Amino acid sequence: MSKDTPSSGQDQFANKAQAWSARFSEPVSDLVKRYTASVNFDQRLAAVDIQGSLAHADMLASIGIISQQDYSDIQRGMAQILQEIEQGAFEWSIDLEDVHLNIEKRLVELIGDAGKRLHTGRSRNDQVATDIRLWLRAEIDTSIDLLRQLRRNLAELALQHADTIIPGFTHLQVAQPVTFGHHLLAYAEMFERDAQRLADCRKRVNRLPLGAAALAGTSYPIDRDRVAKSLGFDGVCRNSLDAVSDRDFAIEFCAAAALIMTHISRLSEELVLWMSPRVGFIDLADRFCTGSSIMPQKKNPDVPELARGKTGRVNGHLIALLTLMKGQPLAYHKDNQEDKEGLFDSADTIRDTLTIFVDMVSGIRVKPEAMRAAALQGFATATDLADYLVKKGVPFRDAHETVAHAVRTCEEKGCDLADLPLEDLRAFHASIESDVFDVLTLEGSVAARNHIGGTAPERVRLEAQRVLDETSAVN
Numbered sequence: 175m176s177k178d179t180p181s182s183g184q185d186q187f188a189n190k191a192q193a194w195s196a197r198f199s200e201p202v203s204d205l206v207k208r209y210t211a212s213v214n215f216d217q218r219l220a221a222v223d224i225q226g227s228l229a230h231a232d233m234l235a236s237i238g239i240i241s242q243q244d245y246s247d248i249q250r251g252m253a254q255i256l257q258e259i260e261q262g263a264f265e266w267s268i269d270l271e272d273v274h275l276n277i278e279k280r281l282v283e284l285i286g287d288a289g290k291r292l293h294t295g296r297s298r299n300d301q302v303a304t305d306i307r308l309w310l311r312a313e314i315d316t317s318i319d320l321l322r323q324l325r326r327n328l329a330e331l332a333l334q335h336a337d338t339i340i341p342g343f344t345h346l347q348v349a350q351p352v353t354f355g356h357h358l359l360a361y362a363e364m365f366e367r368d369a370q371r372l373a374d375c376r377k378r379v380n381r382l383p384l385g386a387a388a389l390a391g392t393s394y395p396i397d398r399d400r401v402a403k404s405l406g407f408d409g410v411c412r413n414s415l416d417a418v419s420d421r422d423f424a425i426e427f428c429a430a431a432a433l434i435m436t437h438i439s440r441l442s443e444e445l446v447l448w449m450s451p452r453v454g455f456i457d458l459a460d461r462f463c464t465g466s467s468i469m470p471q472k473k474n475p476d477v478p479e480l481a482r483g484k485t486g487r488v489n490g491h492l493i494a495l496l497t498l499m500k501g502q503p504l505a506y507h508k509d510n511q512e513d514k515e516g517l518f519d520s521a522d523t524i525r526d527t528l529t530i531f532v533d534m535v536s537g538i539r540v541k542p543e544a545m546r547a548a549a550l551q552g553f554a555t556a557t558d559l560a561d562y563l564v565k566k567g568v569p570f571r572d573a574h575e576t577v578a579h580a581v582r583t584c585e586e587k588g589c590d591l592a593d594l595p596l597e598d599l600r601a602f603h604a605s606i607e608s609d610v611f612d613v614l615t616l617e618g619s620v621a622a623r624n625h626i627g628g629t630a631p632e633r634v635r636l637e638a639q640r641v642l643d644e645t646s647a648v649n
């Protein structure tokens with residue numbers, strides 16, 4: 175770090191290793207320094223740290239605690255620091271522990287005493303809580319928008335495949351035919367709830383801790399509402415002890431992130447299965463797959479496999495943060511410095527994963543013939559035959575039994591229900607007539623389920639359109 179601007183003669187900060195070292199008789203060992211420092215990972219908070227400091231300085235000037243000249247010096251110094259950081263010219267020092275002290279030290283180097291006045295009425299405890307909230311708010315907004323794009327691309331594909339039939343499974347056994355569009359829209363629902371969870375979490379993230387100082391508040395006549403407003407917070411944290419200590423807002427985010435990854439992981443599992451040559455329902459674009467170094471024929475769905483795997487680390491961060499918090503009495507403890515790496519990694523993982531999935535989903539190549547062929551196996555319309563009998567007056571349990579006999583016969587003959595001639599079907603129940611074939615076909619089966627939440631093509635088109643309307647960028 176260059177020393178281009180001298181500070182005042184009585185410099186008790188710029189010449190010392192630590193901002194707090196006057197109280198101590200011996201320095202910490204290199205290992206302890208490394209153990210306690212966070213600058214290697216919290217430097218990514220630099221931009222929001224500066225933003226928070228400027229809002230604090232503006233407020234201090236507005237109530238006359240610092241002069242307007244100090245405030246404009248702080249603005250000038252911070253602008254230069256931000257530029258140095260963006261250009262990679264800023265020299266981060268582990269001796270200065272964290273992002274806050276690195277920036278403050280440089281500010282003092284650049285502008286002298288005005289830099290030393292910045293920390294009036296503030297502590298790193300309320301400063302770091304403010305920084306994390308500002309940073310997390312932006313991450314939440316980015317992820318909500320990515321979820322919107324993902325839902326949109328799922329809905330577009332669903333609209334194209336509102337009529338495409340695949341076997342629906344329960345217990346991984348063919349159950350009933352569904353439309354592929356309907357299947358895709360199930361994920362659009364999950365991702366909508368994920369976005370709602372993030373939006374709800376944002377309300378609690380978007381509160382200002384500054385003013386809490388170390389833990390008890392401050393004796394200066396601060397204007398917290400002014401700071402909240404200039405940083406875009408919806409309000410202030412209403413208890414200073416709570417403001418500096420609880421990280422529940424970060425835990426909530428990690429929980430929402432874990433659910434996002436859980437949904438992504440389920441979708442990934444399906445993509446992997448669907449792409450297996452044994453199933454062959456879809457193909458993923460080559461840019462999301464890799465080959466094998468030994469088996470020339472392989473095209474592996476690496477991206478969904480990795481996404482499924484990365485769910486583990488995001489789940490882990492949630493547990494780590496819950497565990498970090500559970501034993502802490504009020505108020506701030508250094509334990510909380512451990513909140514950052516997991517939180518950052520959760521946010522990075524969902525951002526990267528969602529960005530990739532937005533693109534990957536729209537590049538899915540669907541193979542409707544293979545889907546249809548699979549739906550024709552496994553007596554997917556057996557329930558439709560039972561429902562048909564019920565509509566002819568047969569009690570459901572009897573109808574169920576009758577169809578079970580029919581399925582057994584088909585199994586012996588190696589054919590589908592719809593392949594049996596009418597006479598054979600009538601042998602199972604006299605009320606079966608020629609209109610039975612309307613319900614035994616795959617198309618008849620899905621078309622009949624035309625209610626809210628049903629799989630009928632007409633319904634899928636309506637739902638897909640609703641999602642498209644909801645997720646248009648202008649909203």
Ligand code: ARG
Nearest residue numbers: 212272298299302508510511
């Ligand atoms: N680096 C610290 C953290 O991340 C900042 C707050 C430190 N406060 C303190 N009194 N040691 O939590």
